[in-house]
Amino acid sequence: MTVFEIDPLRDSRWKELVENNPKASVFHRSEWLQALKCAYGYEPVALSLCPPSSPLTNAVVFCRIRSKLTGKRLVSLPFSDHCEPLVENKDEVDCLVTNLKNAVNDGNWKYLEIRPVSSTPWEAVMPAVTSAYYSHSLDLRRSEEQLFKSFHKDSVQRKIRRADRELLRYEEGTSDTHLWQFYKLLVLTRRRHCVPPQPLKWFRNLISSFGSDLKIRVALKNDTPIASILTLSHGRTITYKYGCSDSKLQNLGGTALLFWRTIIEAKAKGFEQFDLGRSDTNNPGLVEFKDRWAAARSILSYRRYPVQSIAPEERKWAGWVIRRLVSSVPDASLITLGNLLYRHIG
Secondary structure, three states, rough: OOOOOOOOOOOOHHHHHHHHHHOHHHOHHHHHHHHHHHOOOOOOEEEEEOOOOOOOOEEEEEEEEEEOOOOEEEEOOOOOOOOEEEEOHHHHHHHHHHHHHHHHHOOOOOOEEEOOOOOHHHHHHHEEEEEEEEEEEEEOOHHHHHHHHHHHHHHHHHHHHHHHHHOOOOEEEEHHHHHHHHHHHHHHHHHOOOOOOHHHHHHHEEEHHHHEEEEEEEEOOOOOOEEEEEEEEEEOEEEEEEEOOHHHHHHOOOOHHHHHHHHHHHHHHOOOOOEEEEEEEOHHHOOOOOOOHOEEEEEEEEEEEOOOOOHHHHHHHHHHHHHHHHHHHHHHHHHHHHHHHHHHHH
């Protein structure tokens, strides 16, 4: 079978495929791909078995990443929780993935990584799982009352009620004010987690690309932002992508308020699924937080060809250096560090 390369940002068939394929997510959308290109310089590409003159019914989308620090690689897709290849059967999988593996074998690329939602049939063509995460999804087709009763009584229900008692204010939008409220809390949160924040230009590009399908949601105590989340929507799914808060004021229930208001709004607009995103398996606090919203948990297995690994002592050293930098530098330097690093680590 002949494999055709297409530009998903220029080929008009790509939008139709993403809109009509039930496997497609917000991370397949040209808006997400455009933001990756504008913010980080990645090159979005798709491979398909469909000739240019025919409708597009299958494709694997990925980004070509060229970095002097981390090497040249093919990733489907960077900074995306998951990106299921849009294929219909094992023969299509074999042909498209083999083409990508051949590109790696020819020495042009360091490795290929895919981030599928499902395990089959990927374990046959790329058996090595190089990293695993939890994914949580909440079914919104139940009533508000049923959903609320399913939440953990202490960790969720009481915090939602606490937010009401505290008279927390809820705002949403994509204005510069909302963005700065979100970003200042993000810097606080990323420092707390000992990692630099994503570049501000990344979020500006997301806002510019997604328009009304992106919302920044902010919880405020009086006029002080205490928690914020960023959500994206596609089809019948609304996705929680980024979240941040002021740890000193977490007991006021700001994050619980934001999630609950998102759920109520999503149900009113006909969404059927709330994707709570991925979590590191070694982050039990975040995993438990999502479990307590009665969200179904599944495993995301990222697969890489060929298997690449960093020696444990090198990983430990790199982590130590980053933690030391993050904990000691001022906010402006921390933001600069994120601006320098993120385009190399997608």
